[in-house]
Amino acid sequence: MYEYVGNIHIHSHYSDGSGSINQIAEAAQQVGLDFIIVTDHFTLAGKKEEGYHHGVLVLVGMEINAECNHYLALNIDEEVPNHDHHPQAVIDQVREQGGLGFFAHPVEKGSRLYKRGRIYPWTDWNVTGFTGLEIWNYLSQWRDGVTSLKKALKLTLVNPHQALVGPYPEVLKRWDRMLKKRLVVAIGGSDAHAVTVKLGLTRLVIDDYSMVFRCINTHVLTPAPLSGNFLSDEQEIYHSLSRGRCFVAYDYFQPARGFRFYAEDGREQYQMGDVVPWSQRLALHSKTPSDVLVHLIRDGSLCATSSGRGHVFIDLIPGIYRLEVFHPYRRGVRPWIFSNPIRVK
Ligand SMILES: [Zn+2]
Ligand SMILES: [Zn+2]
Structure with a gap:
């Protein structure tokens, strides 16, 4: 992309x-x-x-x-x-x-x-x-x-x-x-x-x-x-x-260019906005331009977190998934990136 x-x-x-x-x-x-x-x-x-x-x-x-x-x-x-x-x-x-x-x-x-x-x-x-x-x-x-x-x-x-x-x-x-x-x-x-x-x-x-x-x-x-x-x-x-x-x-403190959020089931890659058929091999992937804290939101609730630059979420159930990303700022974090959703059906 x-x-x-x-x-x-x-x-x-x-x-x-x-x-x-x-x-x-x-x-x-x-x-x-x-x-x-x-x-x-x-x-x-x-x-x-x-x-x-x-x-x-x-x-x-x-x-x-x-x-x-x-x-x-x-x-x-x-x-x-x-x-x-x-x-x-x-x-x-x-x-x-x-x-x-x-x-x-x-x-x-x-x-x-x-x-x-x-x-x-x-x-x-x-x-x-x-x-x-x-x-x-x-x-x-x-x-x-x-x-x-x-x-x-x-x-x-x-x-x-x-x-x-x-x-x-x-x-x-x-x-x-x-x-x-x-x-x-x-x-x-x-x-x-x-x-x-x-x-x-x-x-x-x-x-x-x-x-x-x-x-x-x-x-x-x-x-x-x-x-x-x-x-x-x-x-x-x-x-x-x-x-x-x-x-x-x-983008002010850290440009977000390079962020990605997609789903993969071993055969196909799906993007934000897509509806994805559920399968056991389905995983959600995210890449962030620097080490950050990532919240995975499913149907409006926090369901998993990840830190670092590469993020993989497995064992998914059907639902609407989106990411909220926070980057380190002073002694805490600042909201940085909000993805659009991927719907797993
Ligand atoms: Zn206006
Ligand atoms: Zn206005």
Whole structure:
């Protein structure tokens, strides 16, 4: 499999972000990203600029809805209007175009210093027909971490990563529950705007493009290398994303390039997103770029752990398996990689 590292959920000057698509692509190139997906609010205006910029594959979707139920729509050609309180209508219209759709920042806690605690959560969990959800959103969780002005200054000037504590357990629990019915794909988002934000009495830029492009990324695996042809590469990335052949990683402290999670039964190799027939010889394998702690989650519960760089899990029973990876940080560990699931049937 070939790995491409991308940053998803970016705002440009076509909505409330500060950068042009060309500037954003340049920032992505400087930190070594392979692709980016720009999702401006309520518009596909950036679509005319899709293509390779500075060697980075630039894809353009949109973010639909304003008050709540923010939905990232990718691989669509027609703008979909907001239906804030009827997200199923939005999901259906994206699907009718053959698009992919993801819940954006489904769980937010809010900060009283930011618009007096205003949040934009997902409210209707009974919808169907979507591709997946953003399990980890940089800007949303950063804001949630701003519990005081002192904390805001610390998170801006000293260590912004302190706020990024990992996907919220509520989101993972919802995701695990949805996985019981079908494949629901997890992605990570940055929600980068690179604008000055008012926090209490202070004004700060908290999500500079080149900074957040090094944090929560989505790594996509494709069966063939990208060709450099925009149209075929676009479809290759969207195809892998829709099948769950991807993982979410916080790349800042340690780039996660090289992580793999697959199943083998002695005859075939299966990837994340696949449904695998159970057999006695079936084993789950993982490779991590450095010595880490790996949690194997089955049907939403921790079922095994492993440490080191190579990880093999045998004696499997049917279930939905995914990995959570933690790397050493100071005296403890930090959440690093979240795989998509492999379903053993
Ligand atoms: Zn949003
Ligand atoms: Zn957004």
